[in-house]
Amino acid sequence: MNRMTILGIETSCDETAAAVVRGSAGGPADILSNIVFSQFDEHAPYGGVVPEIAARAHIERLDAIVGEALSVAGIALKDVDGVAATAGPGLIGGVIVGLMTAKGLAAAAGKPFVPINHLEGHALSVRLTEAVAFPYLLLLVSGGHCQLINVAGVGRYEVLGSTIDDAVGEAFDKTAKLLGLGFPGGPAVEAVAERGDPRRFLLPAPLKGRSNCDFSFSGLKTAVRRAAEQAGTLSPQDVSDLCASFQAAVSASLLDRTARAFDKFTARFADAPMQLVVAGGVAANQALRARFGELCEARGAALFVPPPRLCTDNGAMIAWAGLERLSQEGSEGGGERLDAPPRARWPLTELKAT
Amino acid sequence: MTTTPQRHLILEQICDSEAATATLAAALGTHLQVGDLVALRGDLGAGKTTLARALIRARLGHPDEAVPSPTFTLLQTYDDAAAPIAHFDLYRVEDPSELVEMGWDDALADAIALVEWPEHAGALLPARRIDVTLSFGDSEGTRRVTIERMGNWDGRLHEL
Numbered sequence: 001m002n003r004m005t006i007l008g009i010e011t012s013c014d015e016t017a018a019a020v021v022r023g024s025a026g027g028p029a030d031i032l033s034n035i036v037f038s039q040f041d042e043h044a045p046y047g048g049v050v051p052e053i054a055a056r057a058h059i060e061r062l063d064a065i066v067g068e069a070l071s072v073a074g075i076a077l078k079d080v081d082g083v084a085a086t087a088g089p090g091l092i093g094g095v096i097v098g099l100m101t102a103k104g105l106a107a108a109a110g111k112p113f114v115p116i117n118h119l120e121g122h123a124l125s126v127r128l129t130e131a132v133a134f135p136y137l138l139l140l141v142s143g144g145h146c147q148l149i150n151v152a153g154v155g156r157y158e159v160l161g162s163t164i165d166d167a168v169g170e171a172f173d174k175t176a177k178l179l180g181l182g183f184p185g186g187p188a189v190e191a192v193a194e195r196g197d198p199r200r201f202l203l204p205a206p207l208k209g210r211s212n213c214d215f216s217f218s219g220l221k222t223a224v225r226r227a228a229e230q231a232g233t234l235s236p237q238d239v240s241d242l243c244a245s246f247q248a249a250v251s252a253s254l255l256d257r258t259a260r261a262f263d264k265f266t267a268r269f270a271d272a273p274m275q276l277v278v279a280g281g282v283a284a285n286q287a288l289r290a291r292f293g294e295l296c297e298a299r300g301a302a303l304f305v306p307p308p309r310l311c312t313d314n315g316a317m318i319a320w321a322g323l324e325r326l327s328q329e330g331s332e333g334g335g336e337r338l339d340a341p342p343r344a345r346w347p348l349t350e351l352k353a354t
Numbered sequence: 355m356t357t358t359p360q361r362h363l364i365l366e367q368i369c370d371s372e373a374a375t376a377t378l379a380a381a382l383g384t385h386l387q388v389g390d391l392v393a394l395r396g397d398l399g400a401g402k403t404t405l406a407r408a409l410i411r412a413r414l415g416h417p418d419e420a421v422p423s424p425t426f427t428l429l430q431t432y433d434d435a436a437a438p439i440a441h442f443d444l445y446r447v448e449d450p451s452e453l454v455e456m457g458w459d460d461a462l463a464d465a466i467a468l469v470e471w472p473e474h475a476g477a478l479l480p481a482r483r484i485d486v487t488l489s490f491g492d493s494e495g496t497r498r499v500t501i502e503r504m505g506n507w508d509g510r511l512h513e514l
Contacts, residue, residue, distance in 0.1 A: 013426070162420065165403065166423045167426060218404070
């Protein structure tokens with residue numbers, strides 16, 4: 001299989017990101033650069049001072065980010081075999097910036113452009129760093145995503161369940177806010193929970209026992225609030241115990257939903273080895289990771305958790321999805337792809353394999 | 355000369371269950387048109403998204419429509435032949451200038467806008483709007499819901 005070098009761009013929500021990835025379909029691949037604005041250490045383009053730029057001002061940042069991605073990768077634009085960018089779903093203003101920039105770069109380089117669905121980027125990202133064959137079950141858990149997906153191939157996704165209200169990362173952040181902890185909320189809650197008693201407060205594990213694979217966390221939010229009010233003035237130990245109890249409830253719910261998804265996976269892919277991929281910012285929570293490890297061991301499943309830098313929004317996963325798609329689709333259809341519109345809504349289930 | 359914005363109380367009600375709040379939301383929804391904005395106010399967990407969800411489902415006629423929380427995505431849109439709905443959550447917005455690139459002006463002009471944490475819109479929040487305020491009641495599941503008209507509604511929304 002040919003190795004390809006792909007430049008990937010991501011601007012669909014908060015992060016402005018670009019990356020260069022080199023490899024062949026199936027992975028793993030070499031990440032030659034992975035530049036995300038929120039962790040951008042190089043201030044050289046700004047003369048050493050990063051100006052105050054409003055959140056999500058992708059148009060002001062993207063050129064520098066792309067330049068840095070190419071520079072760190074040690075390549076010029078003419079050296080890429082394709083340019084990929086998130087075309088949706090997301091905030092349309094930001095998506096347009098990334099999309100138009102990528103189309104312009106592809107046209108200038110005379111190379112194919114590939115529009116990528118942001119969720120597909122997350123779905124395929126594990127194959128960047130691990131040789132994980134299809135099919136696998138993906139649990140995507142972050143501030144803005146909470147889904148269980150059967151991944152049978154590039155463009156072959158079956159959404160088994162998603163949140164009916166709040167995402168997991170959001171539940172952590174709001175619990176942190178309710179209890180006066182710092183930001184970001186997830187790590188703050190996890191740190192404080194380590195010293196807490198998870199059995200002290202009886203919080204509901206939402207949707208546990210239901211036969212589908214959906215999630216719900218907004219009721220847990222009100223349960224935390226009520227428990228906090230009933231406890232009166234909260235000592236640090238009270239807060240630790242509440243966080244531990246909250247984390248235990250989240251864990252119980254996630255494990256229950258995932259176990260049900262395991263059943264659906266094995267029913268659909270009877271001969272395939274069971275593989276669980278947990279991706280998204282919440283996957284960095286070590287307590288949750290340990291629980292998933294136990295579940296997988298009990299079920300004889302392999303567990304994969306991509307590195308944190310690939311779990312939060314990034315350009316490498318977009319470049320990788322572009323590489324997988326280009327390998328599968330070839331570079332014909334370039335004209336159609338250059339016409340690809342930005343999409344605020346773009347359900348994963350609308351994607352097709354080629 | 356400063357003009358005090360007109361504020362008119364449409365109703366104030368104790369809803370003793372989520373179902374009761376949903377019924378109220380559906381009733382409010384029947385009166386809305388493109389160009390209207392509903393500001394949803396209340397503390398974390400007070401039920402702003404729950405009310406928005408019920409309103410959206412009722413207007414779309416889809417009781418099972420997926421209406422996830424827009425806290426991280428900032429904006430979720432719903433297509434509808436009668437009137438598209440733009441569901442904003444400004445919880446994570448630190449400066450009203452961010453609203454420009456989010457398509458705020460277009461959404462307000464071309465859709466029915468539901469806005470959680472409207473305080474973060476600053477001066478971009480229109481003077482003409484509906485304010486829905488949710489607060490906790492005495493028992494679990496109970497909410498006090500206050501619905502007010504702000505600005506000139508040309509006789510619309512006198513009552514639900």
